[in-house]
Amino acid sequence: MGYNLLKGKRGIIFGALNDMSIAWKVAEKAHEEGALITLSNTPVACRMGEVVELGKRLNAEIIPADATSVHDLENVFTKSMDVLGGKIDFVLHSIGMSLNVRKKRLYHDLDYNFLDKTLDISAISFHKMLQVAFKMDAVSEGGSVLALSYVAAQRTLYGYNDMADAKALLESIARSFGYIYGREKKVRVNTISQSPTVTTAGSGVKGIDGLIDFSDRMSPLGNASADDCANYCITLFSDLTKKVTMQNLFHDGGFSSVGMSQRAMSQYEKSFDCDCQD
Numbered sequence: 221m222g223y224n225l226l227k228g229k230r231g232i233i234f235g236a237l238n239d240m241s242i243a244w245k246v247a248e249k250a251h252e253e254g255a256l257i258t259l260s261n262t263p264v265a266c267r268m269g270e271v272v273e274l275g276k277r278l279n280a281e282i283i284p285a286d287a288t289s290v291h292d293l294e295n296v297f298t299k300s301m302d303v304l305g306g307k308i309d310f311v312l313h314s315i316g317m318s319l320n321v322r323k324k325r326l327y328h329d330l331d332y333n334f335l336d337k338t339l340d341i342s343a344i345s346f347h348k349m350l351q352v353a354f355k356m357d358a359v360s361e362g363g364s365v366l367a368l369s370y371v372a373a374q375r376t377l378y379g380y381n382d383m384a385d386a387k388a389l390l391e392s393i394a395r396s397f398g399y400i401y402g403r404e405k406k407v408r409v410n411t412i413s414q415s416p417t418v419t420t421a422g423s424g425v426k427g428i429d430g431l432i433d434f435s436d437r438m439s440p441l442g443n444a445s446a447d448d449c450a451n452y453c454i455t456l457f458s459d460l461t462k463k464v465t466m467q468n469l470f471h472d473g474g475f476s477s478v479g480m481s482q483r484a485m486s487q488y489e490k491s492f493d494c495d496c497q498d
């Protein structure tokens with residue numbers, strides 16, 4: 221059941237690939253909450269992917285764009301304003317990709333061309349999106365722009381590789397641009413730091429299953445699902461959070477604030493009870 225939290229609002233959602241994608245869930249919930257939206261993804265994902273079906277179901281135009289191309293992004297904002305009938309109230313950047321992760325290059329053996337791509341696709345594209353929107357004055361006053369991050373930006377988690385550096389940059393861009401966008405146009409810019417989640421991008425991370433299980437057990441509320449994340453995104457697009465900006469907001473069942481849980485401690489102590497050598 222919706223609450224009409226986004227009634228009359230216009231939004232652009234980048235990054236819905238399939239029904240596991242966080243952006244897919246956000247698109248469904250934004251629609252349910254009364255928003256009019258457009259969807260964007262890479263030309264290949266738009267041509268071959270399931271996003272076409274989502275677009276039909278939600279009555280949302282699909283506008284292909286490589287998020288590293290300023291030209292493509294200008295086209296997304298121009299067409300979206302045209303199709304939706306005015307300035308944009310909310311934008312979701314739900315984009316991430318690392319060739320180092322995909323090709324199993326370890327962090328102490330990075331391919332630097334791949335690293336350039338990781339940073340461009342996963343972080344600098346957020347700056348490009350914000351700069352395009354700012355210059356075109358495409359986002360309405362009180363609007364909200366969100367990107368999705370992960371706690372590996374603050375703490376080292378085995379296997380997250382160069383995506384950790386991309387997320388640190390992404391969060392910094394939200395603060396730096398958020399200051400200017402807030403001051404000049406009253407637009408909010410935030411990142412949500414989401415629990416590890418089973419999606420196409422998430423599945424590429426080395427040891428992801430163990431990581432998901434570990435953070436689920438360490439979090440007092442357990443991991444946040446993609447659906448939970450979508451609900452949180454909706455609140456940040458809504459008028460209920462008008463003074464929240466330049467923040468990295470943890471959405472992880474409490475994981476980021478836990479040092480040692482009771483259960484983990486007893487498991488740790490048990491490990492000394494065995495006959496194995498120290």
Ligand SMILES: NC(=O)c1ccc[n+]([C@@H]2O[C@H](COP(=O)([O-])OP(=O)(O)OC[C@H]3O[C@@H](n4cnc5c(N)ncnc54)[C@H](O)[C@@H]3O)[C@@H](O)[C@H]2O)c1
Pocket residue numbers: 234235236237238240241242243261262265285286287288313314315316317341368369370413414415416417418419420421422423
């Ligand atoms: N899954 C997790 O565990 C997790 C946890 C925290 C944060 N996140 C972040 O959430 C966001 C969404 O990822 P997801 O988990 O839903 O996976 P996903 O694979 O469904 O989404 C990633 C999207 O990025 C798009 N993309 C890749 N290169 C692009 C480019 N050049 N231009 C435009 N789009 C491009 C892909 O087509 C895809 O739709 C990412 O930023 C990811 O890092 C994911």
